[in-house]
Amino acid sequence: MIPNIIYNLLNRNSSNNNSSNNDSNENSNNNNPNNNLNDNSINTQNINNNEHDNGFHSSHSTLLEQQIASQLREQSRQLREQQQQHDEQASSIIPPIPNSTSQSVFTNLRFGQPVCILRAPEDSNFPSTHADQNSSGQLPLSTILLPPNYIPSRENDSNEQTEIAKVSDESRGGLFVDKFPLHVIPVEGKDHLFMNRISYNTQTDAYYENGNLSNKYLKKWKEGAYQWDNIETKIEYDWMKTYLARSPTDDRMNDDGNISWKFDYRVGEYVINSLNIRLSFGTFDNLASVHWFIKPLPTMKNKDPTWQSIQFDPYTESRHEVNEIKDLTQFVKNEYGFILEARLSGGEEDEVIWQKTQLFRQNWNRILARGVDVENDETFGLDVKVELKPDIIMDPLPELSESFVLNDESTSDFIIHYEISSGDNPGAETITSSNNYFYVHSKLLSKRSDYFNALFGSKMVESQSKSLTLTDSDISYESLEIILNYLYKGTLPNIKSFDEWTTLLRYASRFLISTLIQRCEKALKGYLNHDNLSEIEKIANEYGAEQLLQCCKYFEPSRNN
Numbered sequence: 001m002i003p004n005i006i007y008n009l010l011n012r013n014s015s016n017n018n019s020s021n022n023d024s025n026e027n028s029n030n031n032n033p034n035n036n037l038n039d040n041s042i043n044t045q046n047i048n049n050n051e052h053d054n055g056f057h058s059s060h061s062t063l064l065e066q067q068i069a070s071q072l073r074e075q076s077r078q079l080r081e082q083q084q085q086h087d088e089q090a091s092s093i094i095p096p097i098p099n100s101t102s103q104s105v106f107t108n109l110r111f112g113q114p115v116c117i118l119r120a121p122e123d124s125n126f127p128s129t130h131a132d133q134n135s136s137g138q139l140p141l142s143t144i145l146l147p148p149n150y151i152p153s154r155e156n157d158s159n160e161q162t163e164i165a166k167v168s169d170e171s172r173g174g175l176f177v178d179k180f181p182l183h184v185i186p187v188e189g190k191d192h193l194f195m196n197r198i199s200y201n202t203q204t205d206a207y208y209e210n211g212n213l214s215n216k217y218l219k220k221w222k223e224g225a226y227q228w229d230n231i232e233t234k235i236e237y238d239w240m241k242t243y244l245a246r247s248p249t250d251d252r253m254n255d256d257g258n259i260s261w262k263f264d265y266r267v268g269e270y271v272i273n274s275l276n277i278r279l280s281f282g283t284f285d286n287l288a289s290v291h292w293f294i295k296p297l298p299t300m301k302n303k304d305p306t307w308q309s310i311q312f313d314p315y316t317e318s319r320h321e322v323n324e325i326k327d328l329t330q331f332v333k334n335e336y337g338f339i340l341e342a343r344l345s346g347g348e349e350d351e352v353i354w355q356k357t358q359l360f361r362q363n364w365n366r367i368l369a370r371g372v373d374v375e376n377d378e379t380f381g382l383d384v385k386v387e388l389k390p391d392i393i394m395d396p397l398p399e400l401s402e403s404f405v406l407n408d409e410s411t412s413d414f415i416i417h418y419e420i421s422s423g424d425n426p427g428a429e430t431i432t433s434s435n436n437y438f439y440v441h442s443k444l445l446s447k448r449s450d451y452f453n454a455l456f457g458s459k460m461v462e463s464q465s466k467s468l469t470l471t472d473s474d475i476s477y478e479s480l481e482i483i484l485n486y487l488y489k490g491t492l493p494n495i496k497s498f499d500e501w502t503t504l505l506r507y508a509s510r511f512l513i514s515t516l517i518q519r520c521e522k523a524l525k526g527y528l529n530h531d532n533l534s535e536i537e538k539i540a541n542e543y544g545a546e547q548l549l550q551c552c553k554y555f556e557p558s559r560n561n
Helices: 004-030 035-082 442-448 450-456 461-465 477-489 498-510 514-525 533-542 546-553
Strands: 105-107 114-119 141-145 174-176 180-182 194-201 206-209 227-229 232-236 241-245 257-264 270-284 288-296 308-310 319-327 337-346 357-363 382-390 414-421 437-440 467-471
Touching: 194 257, 257 382, 270 288, 270 337, 288 357, 337 357, 414 477, 437 442, 437 477, 442 450, 442 477, 450 461, 461 467, 477 498, 498 514, 514 533, 514 546, 533 546
Parallel strands: 414 467
Antiparallel strands: 105 114, 114 141, 174 180, 174 257, 194 206, 194 382, 227 257, 232 241, 241 357, 257 337, 270 319, 270 357, 270 382, 288 308, 288 337, 414 437
């Protein structure tokens, strides 16, 4: 199909010629009183002329084909020489349509390189026009012959780099509106901190995740909305603006509108460390208002959270537009998620009352501009940045400047004696064997256990004698062996049961090994459910497992309640 711009130029040129010819013919007819008498003779002459024209067009077409072929060969040679440069050359402006068929090759703005135009008396690809029937001698456009190296331009071709977010992995970090996976990316230079960002652009009517503009995360505003009522998208073609507003229908335009978005990071086991949201909205009437609210997700601690109002400066004029970043951390700190809601209401009652409250008003374009800055104030009308941390953080063991091996007597500077009682009687004899000695290193133990660090820094007998005696009433032999191996190697055996993890948590708490406490918390959280919630909360309280205790308090309530 021929580009409309070329066809319109030809049509306009032909129409002008027709108008000129018609005016000339009309004047001639008015000045000749014998025209009516000569009609029959003129018609007879036209028939003869048409027969002559058929022969003329045949020879003319042959000449035209020869000229086109010659020009195409010359043009192809030039294009081959310029093939490496044509992408850098600016597109030329379309010159006037040539009057002579010998000028059938020209540079076209749309293709950016020479093309060949063929004309024919009739072309079924175009609608019938006055130009097809006139006697100006100009034939309508029929087809375009493209150069052999022509490559169609692609909408996404650009020398500019589009910012693409880094995704840590393909696992879900959470759920958006209970349906779509949220992905988190690590915060550079900060341990245990991650970021998730959801942004909405009204121009493209699409959501983007983590600043990635190369792909739309969701393609329509409704896809990302958790709940909404009386909300529609509006495009002002006269002002080239687009936004969300209330419905313009007669039965709904006076009603309030609301829309909300839900962020839930439970599935990824993340809690919120900070929350900053850009909100863009406007009112165009003193009686109109847009109010924003936020509330955390329900938890065992707060089963029915209340909406918290997000405060903005008061309206001072009838036209009031806001584009601000609000720090909302105070409402959702350490929560698993939140719901954000906008409520649109009021306005002077007239036929455009629905238009008096607007969300995310932006310039309207079909595609997002290339090279757009994701941090620009105007790029997103809604921009939610959530900084997250794991609900249970597991730190690595502190690093040591030298390596140590458990039970290496040649380098050991401290001994742990383990004694087994022969009976339940408190005065019963204890049994000690050579296998019940652990040769350890005070530097390693003090670095990785606060209990041993305090012991070695004190003036207690054990510190002076360089030995410590433990019995089976203090700790089981297996548990002591697991703990010492963990302190030296950072590894744990395959622990399979809830009771075993609870026992290990007890001893990790006694010897104040924070990294081991964290691993026990992580494991016990995996057993957490509504049936054992109270039991695990009691265990966490008893052994000082603060992270596990938080998980119990912020556990999701049963939906049956």
